[in-house]
Amino acid sequence: MDGGLGSLTLQAVADAASVTKGGLLHHFPSKQALIEAVFTDLLGKLDEEIGRLMSEDPVEQGRFTRAYIDAFFQVTRDGAKSPWAALSISCMTDARLRALWSDWMRERLARHAATDDRPALKLARYAADGIWLANLTEADGIPADELADLRDHLRSLTK
Secondary structure, eight states: OOTGGGGHHHHHHHHHHHHHHHHHHOOOOSEEEEEHHHHHHHHHHHHHHHHHHTTTOOOTTTTTHHHHHHHHHHHHGGGGSHHHHHHHHHHTTOOOHHHHHHHHHHHHHHTTTHHHHHHHHHHHHHHHHHHHHHHHHHHOOOOHHHHHHHHHHHHTTOO
């Protein structure tokens, strides 16, 4: 998908999936419904990864934030090749994707309020988001060693 989500066509998706366009439309009545389904699936995968990372972290205070940072730095290493790339950029302009993200994040923050509701943790999560976006928009991305240093610094804010 070289042209981003704007250039995505249902016919191209149907061809890539080796199904008819009618078969695709049976499951996804519009391009927007397909995009939202893919975004929801990616949120589920992100949620699973954050859950896995949290289960490996013995320190309760800030556990969600550390897992969030680690999950986003995993995605950040993939840069523009990540399935998150086009969808996340589209989140800025697509109100429905933005609402899906906001609902997901609001629910996670409510779930982890007892351990992750400090200003320093919020700043660390916002910084992780910004680093991810910067890595996507920089021509060659942020060098891996610099990403590792940034990740470590953000994690240090969670303790």
